[in-house]
Amino acid sequence: MLTNVEHLGIAVKDLAASNDLFTKLLGVPPYKSEAVESEGVTTSFFKINQTKIELLEATRPESAIAKFIDKKGEGIHHVAFEVDDILAEMERLKGEGFTLLNETPKQGADNKLVCFLHPKGTNGVLIELCQERI
Numbered sequence: 001m002l003t004n005v006e007h008l009g010i011a012v013k014d015l016a017a018s019n020d021l022f023t024k025l026l027g028v029p030p031y032k033s034e035a036v037e038s039e040g041v042t043t044s045f046f047k048i049n050q051t052k053i054e055l056l057e058a059t060r061p062e063s064a065i066a067k068f069i070d071k072k073g074e075g076i077h078h079v080a081f082e083v084d085d086i087l088a089e090m091e092r093l094k095g096e097g098f099t100l101l102n103e104t105p106k107q108g109a110d111n112k113l114v115c116f117l118h119p120k121g122t123n124g125v126l127i128e129l130c131q132e133r134i
């Protein structure tokens with residue numbers, strides 16, 4: 001099952017500027033910055049207590065983040081949930097009629113295996129499932 005919100009993903013145009021902004025807002029600097037080449041993004045992660053914020057900047061025009069910003073501007077891009085067993089959750093959610101955007105778990109940032117659900121089937125919210133890689 002989904003255990004908790006793992007992070008909120010926010011699409012930004014300028015990661016360096018947004019790092020400064022969120023450092024001021026949250027009072028802490030990002031604990032990591034990581035490129036995920038397969039997704040065409042560079043990310044920064046902030047953590048306050050159990051809450052994580054992931055800032056995402058596109059590294060190529062055809063990436064999901066670039067297309068999102070072109071269409072909707074900067075803002076909340078996705079909600080990520082932690083799962084204990086991503087394969088079991090993918091099967092369960094497929095059985096419940098949700099549309100998986102990747103049929104097998106893929107490499108995410110912050111040492112996670114991830115899967116996304118199409119927002120058309122989740123009231124317009126892009127959902128990410130995250131399992132910690134052992």
Ligand SMILES: CC[C@H](C(=O)O)C(=O)SCCNC(=O)CCNC(=O)[C@H](O)C(C)(C)COP(=O)(O)OP(=O)(O)OC[C@H]1O[C@@H](n2cnc3c(N)ncnc32)[C@H](O)[C@@H]1OP(=O)(O)O
Pocket residue numbers: 009036039041043054056064065067068071077078080101107108109110112114116118119120124125126128
């Ligand atoms: C994995 C690294 C990192 C991590 O945490 O580990 C990340 O989180 S990476 C995050 C970036 N990667 C992804 O988002 C991968 C999953 N996303 C996709 O496959 C696409 O973005 C998809 C399928 C959601 C949309 O792609 P498409 O090419 O179909 O783009 P369109 O602009 O045509 O969108 C179709 C339709 O969906 C709406 N849409 C798009 N993105 C979002 C969103 N983030 N939240 C809500 N809705 C979204 C878009 O507005 C279109 O709706 P329409 O009514 O037709 O205008």
Ligand SMILES: [Co+2]
Pocket residue numbers: 007009054078080128
């Ligand atoms: Co994410």
